[in-house]
Amino acid sequence: xxxxxxxxxxxxxxxxxxxxxxxxxxxxxxxxxxxxxxxxxxxxxxxxxxxxxxxxxxxxxxxxxxxxxxxxxxxxxxxxxxxxxxxxxxxxxxxxxxxxxxxxxxxxxxxxxxxxxxxxxxxxxxxxxxxxxxxxxxxxxxxxxxxxxxxxxxxxxxxxxxxxxxxxxxxxxxxxxxxxxxxxxxxxxxxxxxxxxxxxxxxxxxxxxxxxxxxxxxxxxxxxxxxxxxxxxxxxxxxxxxxxxxxxxxxxxxxxxxxxxxxxxxxxxxxxxxxxxxxxxxxxxxxxxxxxxxxxxxxxxxxxxxxxxxxxxxxxxxxxxxxxxxxxxxxxxxxxxxxxxxxxxxxxxxxxxxxxxxxxxxxxxxxxxxxxxxxxxxxxxxxxxxxxxxxxxxxxxxxxxxxxxxxxxxxxxxxxxxxxxxxxxxxxxx
Amino acid sequence: xxxxxxxxxxxxxxxxxxxxxxxxxxxxxxxxxxxxxxxxxxxxxxxxxxxxxxxxxxxxxxxxxxxxxxxxxxxxxxxxxxxxxxxxxxxxxxxxxxxxxxxxxxxxxxxxxxxxxxxxxxxxxxxxxxxxxxxxxxxxxxxxxxxxxxxxxxxxxxxxxxxxxxxxxxxxxxxxxxxxxxxxxxxxxxxxxxxxxxxxxxxxxxxxxxxxxxxxxxxxxxxxxxxxxxxxxxxxxxxxxxxxxxxxxxxxxxxxxxxxxxxxxxxxxxxxxxxxxxxxxxxxxxxxxxxxxxxxxxxxxxxxxxxxxxxxxxxxxxxxxxxxxxxxxxxxxxxxxxxxxxxxxxxxxxxxxxxxxxxxxxxxxxxxxxxxxxxxxxxxxxxxxxxxxxxxxxxxxxxxxxxxxxxxxxxxxxxxxxxxxxxxxxxxxx
Numbered sequence: 048x049x050x051x052x053x054x055x056x057x058x059x060x061x062x063x064x065x066x067x068x069x070x071x072x073x074x075x076x077x078x079x080x081x082x083x084x085x086x087x088x089x090x091x092x093x094x095x096x097x098x099x100x101x102x103x104x105x106x107x108x109x110x111x112x113x114x115x116x117x118x119x120x121x122x123x124x125x126x127x128x129x130x131x132x133x134x135x136x137x138x139x140x141x142x143x144x145x146x147x148x149x150x151x152x153x154x155x156x157x158x159x160x161x162x163x164x165x166x167x168x169x170x171x172x173x174x175x176x177x178x179x180x181x182x183x184x185x186x187x188x189x190x191x192x193x194x195x196x197x198x199x200x201x202x203x204x205x206x207x208x209x210x211x212x213x214x215x216x217x218x219x220x221x222x223x224x225x226x227x228x229x230x231x232x233x234x235x236x237x238x239x240x241x242x243x244x245x246x247x248x249x250x251x252x253x254x255x256x257x258x259x260x261x262x263x264x265x266x267x268x269x270x271x272x273x274x275x276x277x278x279x280x281x282x283x284x285x286x287x288x289x290x291x292x293x294x295x296x297x298x299x300x301x302x303x304x305x306x307x308x309x310x311x312x313x314x315x316x317x318x319x320x321x322x323x324x325x326x327x328x329x330x331x332x333x334x335x336x337x338x339x340x341x342x343x344x345x346x347x348x349x350x351x352x353x354x355x356x357x358x359x360x361x362x363x364x365x366x367x368x369x370x371x372x373x374x375x376x377x378x379x380x381x382x383x384x385x386x387x388x389x390x391x392x393x394x395x396x397x398x399x400x401x402x403x404x405x406x407x408x409x410x411x412x413x414x415x416x417x418x419x420x421x422x423x424x425x426x427x428x429x430x431x432x433x434x435x436x437x438x439x440x441x442x443x444x445x446x447x448x449x450x451x452x453x454x455x456x457x458x459x460x461x462x463x464x465x466x467x468x469x470x471x472x473x474x475x476x477x
Numbered sequence: 478x479x480x481x482x483x484x485x486x487x488x489x490x491x492x493x494x495x496x497x498x499x500x501x502x503x504x505x506x507x508x509x510x511x512x513x514x515x516x517x518x519x520x521x522x523x524x525x526x527x528x529x530x531x532x533x534x535x536x537x538x539x540x541x542x543x544x545x546x547x548x549x550x551x552x553x554x555x556x557x558x559x560x561x562x563x564x565x566x567x568x569x570x571x572x573x574x575x576x577x578x579x580x581x582x583x584x585x586x587x588x589x590x591x592x593x594x595x596x597x598x599x600x601x602x603x604x605x606x607x608x609x610x611x612x613x614x615x616x617x618x619x620x621x622x623x624x625x626x627x628x629x630x631x632x633x634x635x636x637x638x639x640x641x642x643x644x645x646x647x648x649x650x651x652x653x654x655x656x657x658x659x660x661x662x663x664x665x666x667x668x669x670x671x672x673x674x675x676x677x678x679x680x681x682x683x684x685x686x687x688x689x690x691x692x693x694x695x696x697x698x699x700x701x702x703x704x705x706x707x708x709x710x711x712x713x714x715x716x717x718x719x720x721x722x723x724x725x726x727x728x729x730x731x732x733x734x735x736x737x738x739x740x741x742x743x744x745x746x747x748x749x750x751x752x753x754x755x756x757x758x759x760x761x762x763x764x765x766x767x768x769x770x771x772x773x774x775x776x777x778x779x780x781x782x783x784x785x786x787x788x789x790x791x792x793x794x795x796x797x798x799x800x801x802x803x804x805x806x807x808x809x810x811x812x813x814x815x816x817x818x819x820x821x822x823x824x825x826x827x828x829x830x831x832x833x834x835x836x837x838x839x840x841x842x843x844x845x846x847x848x849x850x851x852x853x854x855x856x857x858x859x860x861x862x863x864x865x866x867x868x869x870x871x872x873x874x875x876x877x878x879x880x881x882x883x884x885x886x887x888x889x890x891x892x893x894x895x896x897x898x899x900x901x902x903x904x905x906x907x
Contacts (some may be wrong), residue, residue, distance in 0.1 A: 070627055070770050080694065081626045112566060184771035186624030193623075193799075194608060194616030196511045197500055197791030256495075265511065323777070333775075339787035340500050341614035341778060341892055345763075347753070348774035358771035361627030369623075372798055 052085040053368055056116035059129035059137055060093035060109070063152050063179070065100040065199035066357030067126060071364075072102070080360070082368040090116040117142045124367055126360060127151040128179075133294050136160060143175065148371070150354055150363040152179035158253040158269045161260070162384065176363035181254040182207055184355030185348040186362060187334050191261040198261060198338025201263040204300040205477070207254045209244040209330035209350040210238045211277050211297045215285075216328045219294060224282045237330065247276035248297065248313040255311055262336070263309050265387035273392040275314035287402065287442055291428070293317035293475055294325040302395075310390040317400050317475035323347075324477075393451035398427070400475040401443040403460065404435045404467040407434045411465040414440065418463070424448045424458035438467055444475055451466075482515040483798055484548035488557035488568055490523035490539070493582050495530040495607070495788030497556060501794075502532070508791070512798040516791075520546035538868035543546045554797055556790060557581040558609075566590060572705040573597045573605065580793040582609035582786055583866065588683040588699045591690070592814065611684040612637055614785030615778040616792060617764050621691040628768025634730040634907070637684045638737040639760035639781040640668045640675040641707050641727045645715075646758045654712045655844060662734040667760065671823040677706035678727065678743040685741055692731060693739050694768070695817035703822040705744035714901045717872055721858070723747035723905055732825075747830050747905035753777075754907075812895070823881035828857070830905040833871040833890065834897040837864045841895040845871065848893070852886035854878045868897055875906055 055063050055071070071078070071086055079085045082388035091104060092113045110116065117138050118126055125142035127149060129135040136156055143164065151157065151317045156164070157180045168175045178188045191200070206212050210232060217228040229246065232238035244250050246285075249269075256269035277297050296318050302310040318325045323345060327333040331348030337343050349355035405411045412429065419426055432440035445453070455475050461469045485501070487494050501508070503517055521534060522543045541544065547555055547568050555572035557579060559565040566586055571846055572579050573594065581587065586594070587610045598605045606876035608618045619629070642661060647658040647771045659676065672718070674680050679699075686699035707727050716723045726748050732740040750753045753775060755904050757763040762778045762780030767773050779785035842859065855876035862870035883902075891899045 066770070072844065074627055074629055074769070077629060077694070078627050079538075081622075184768075185621045185774060189619065189624045190616045192511075193796055194619045194792035195788065196795045197504055197508055199504055199507060264507070305819060321756070323753060323756055326751070338614075339504070340496070340784040340791070342776035342782075342785055344615060344776070346774070346776060349772045352772075354770040355772055358628055358768060361770070362624035364627045366623055412762055 050207050052087055053123045053371060054087050055124050055126060055364065056087065056090035056092065056119070056122045057126045057128065058092045058116065058135070059127065060091050060095070061128070061130070062101060063128040063356045063360070064091065064093070065102060066353035067128060068102055068104065068358045070152055070354065070361050078365065082365045084368040084371070085217065086102040086364055086368060089119070089122055092116050113138050114141070116260055117147070118145060119343055120151045122147055123371065124148040124150060124364060126364070127153060128360065132156060132159070132368055139164060139175070140167060143171050143173060146171045146173050148173045148367045149175040150360055150367070151175065151177050151238060152160060152360055154180040154250070154253040154257060158256045161257065162266050174367070175240045176366060177257070177364050179356045179359035179460055181257050181351040182332050182334055182346070183209070183348065183352065184358040185332060185334065185346045185350070186359070187258065187346050188261065189362070190346065191258065191336070195336060195341055195344070196339055198340050200303065200336060200338050202302050202337040203258055203262045203334065205300055205333050205334035206247055206296055206324060206327050207299050207334065207350060208251045209332060210242070212327065212331065213237045213329050214246070215277065215280070215295055215297065218280070218282060218285045219289065222282055222286065226277060227291050234265055246278055246418055248274045251297065251299045251313045255301060255313060258299070258334070259301040259309065261312055263303055263387055265309065266385040267309070267311060267389065268385070271389055273312040273314070277315055281471065282403065288317050288400070291442070291444065293400070293402070294321050295473070296324055304390055307387045308390050309387045310395050312392055312395065315473055316477065317473055318399065322477060393449070393454070395450050396447045397450065397474040398447050398476040399445040400471065401445070401469070402471040403441040403443070404438055404470055405441050406465045407439040408465055411441065414463050414465060415443070415460055418456050418459045422452045424456045426453055482517055483553045483801060484517050484519040484551050485554045485556060485794065486522065486549070486552045487518065487522035487556045487558065488522045488543055488546065488565070489557065490521050490525070490530060491558070491560070492783045492885050493558040493786045493790065494523070495522065496783035497558060497790050498534065500784065500787045500791050507616060510797065514798040514801070516794055516798060519549070519552055543568050544571070547577070548575060549715055552577055553795060554578040554580060556794070557583060558774055558790065562589070567592060569605070571599060573601050573603060576601045576603055576774070578603045578797045579605040580790055580797070581605065581607050582790055584610040584680070584683040588686045591687065592696050597627040604678060604797070607687070607795060609786050610761050610788035610792050611687050612764055612776070613639070613780040613782065614774045614788040615764065615776065615780070616789070617688065617776050618675055618691065619686065619792070620776065621766070625629060625766060625768055625771055625774070628770050630733065630766060630768050632732050632767040633688055633692045633764065635762065635764035636683045636726055636754060636757050637686045637762050637780060638675055638727060638762065639762060640672070642757065642761065643667050643759050644676070645707065645710070645727065648710070648712060648715045649719065652712055652716065652766065655708060655710055676708055679705045681727060681729045681743045685731060685743060688729070688743055689731040689739065693733055693817055695739065696815040697739070697741060697819065698815070701819055703744070704743040707745055710745055711901065714832065714903060718747050718830070721830070721872070721874065722750050723830070724750055725903070726754055736816045736819055738820050739817045740825050742822055742825065745903050746907065747903055749906055752907060771816055790855045797873050797897070825880050825886070826877045827880065828877050828906040829875040829883055830901065830903045831873040831875070831887065831899070832901040833873070834868055835871050836895045836896055836897065837869040839869055841871070843896060844893050845873070845890055848886050852882045854883055854886045857870060
């Protein structure tokens, strides 16, 4: 018995919630045609019933009572776009226990509790979908769980945070410093008043734990993911990056090693200008996936924003509508227990950009080179910048080296008498 | 009642068939884990039972009898990777009548007969999937039918033919002429002995009719699509493209107009070097999709080849496995009757690159400019190349102009006494 109409409750009438409501109302006919069912808005739940979101909401739909919505037997699907852990998690659990499908954009909940919520869904013969939790409107989770699911995924990496990408783009384009670019992003509403979650890479780590979980069939605790943010990136680094043919980006990187080992890391990378990621600017996101059969693929689009995120939520609703009432438990969105181990970051390999402030004396380069060679850190390029007479700047680009060796070499270099400071150590190249 | 195993018959043991078999054998455990069912190879059908494909095929699976396979009640899914219309179409029809799901990579069959085969599938409560028919391993059909299906699609355009993209890449990189680059592509097996299907844009038109059908909810006859191939592209055009900051690509372009009008065209375009499509080289494909909610998205990957195409076929098999036995008719892969009209190409707008051979006399530029201005063809750049004393070359780049006006202007220019020939007229910019 296939239903011709699904009743939907949207929890949260903020930016994403308003986008979902707009999209369901504006494209109602088109969506019904494509999925063969009408998607009806039965509830929109928010504590703020007054604020004008610029949408004409159908009568009797708006309410502050979330429990009424998640307990109403007529509701088939609950859309959770509140954000944060509580009370969102409690509402999701109640909905699943009531055998309602759930669609969420909540990366924090999925990264932290995805496995247990999925189990709850399976026990209740429903499903929880979360395309909007990583990559905004880009259908990357769908691709990993479906069209690419025949592949052994070898690498997944890319730009998955629009706020930091906007900040870095402004630093590149306007020569702005980090603090200035952050302020601009805050003024435009791209960054929050407390920007920690974005600029320190937490948001990226949530998303990487979700994407890597699907790509590598294992749960990964997001707190175990190696993480560097962009607070320490300076205007000088950006200018030098450009000079050496790079663009600086904050990347999520996942690499399958042999056996049960996986390498997951979040940090700034100098991306060669010729690489497609170098052209991903502002709030756009892009994710590369390398499979053993499909080879290299890339998915690009808006990583955040009202309607792009709504597009992913509504895509999940359409997926549910297409299969509703058919024992919808889809094993492809396969949260897995922790089955694989993370490779310690010290054992991973990267190319590096190193910027040193040194005394303008003969023998500096020789001393630095000797330390590098002692630690098997191969140097690709070294360049001395204009000298002040007392101090000068040395820029080194290395070949791919083991992280632990690089750190040891950098430690020894910073202790050299001729070295005033190690100004920057940034991964360069993919 | 959900089955734990699906029996699969692969029709055609050529390049794609061998890829599908390799992938199903190599990644059997991973696939079973992700879709919750074992995908078992029951038949591999090919007339050539002798040739070594470098695969250890399970005993008793290889046969020359396609009818046995499509009529065997134990077969659940038929994979058609034979290519061409007959006998592939007959086998697909028999399989559907026998209530077997069908997966095909056959763009010619889907472009020409997709609508009627889909109706046959619906009548028999099964489905026909065709992710591999456009964009090789890129899950673009899945995205249009699923994750992006809540969007009103405004534009879809990109590079969807690997053979011509390889030829154009070689012309750019090596300065080779068309004939030479084609020969090289043929030697490497990228182009066929009779390259018409690729170089004249037929293959692109098939794929555009499939993608546009999903994006714009209407059937479009591929023969009605405006089409120019790359035979007339010269090494001089490529060199000048580079000089003016462009890379020449063969594009499929679909644009929704107001009402029921859609603009579909296949032709070479000079793509600005800063555009992501300019960096899509060799046999890679990339498709841009612009939706009213998701905004701009891009999908990139290998557009052809044994394993990338197999990845798309196996993705469809996994999709079927996830929903098998559940009345699998998915309205999202919605072949539609012809509901929308094509905009005549004369009414479409493009920027143009025009190369003229002219007499080296004063007044040429004035005469050409006058003709352009008479036809409302705005000139963005005009440049005169080194003069020989008798003849010289004039390169013009226009603003966006109406195709019919451009053609009228070009006709009048070619009739000017000072103009020796109109050497090239190529769209420039997106």
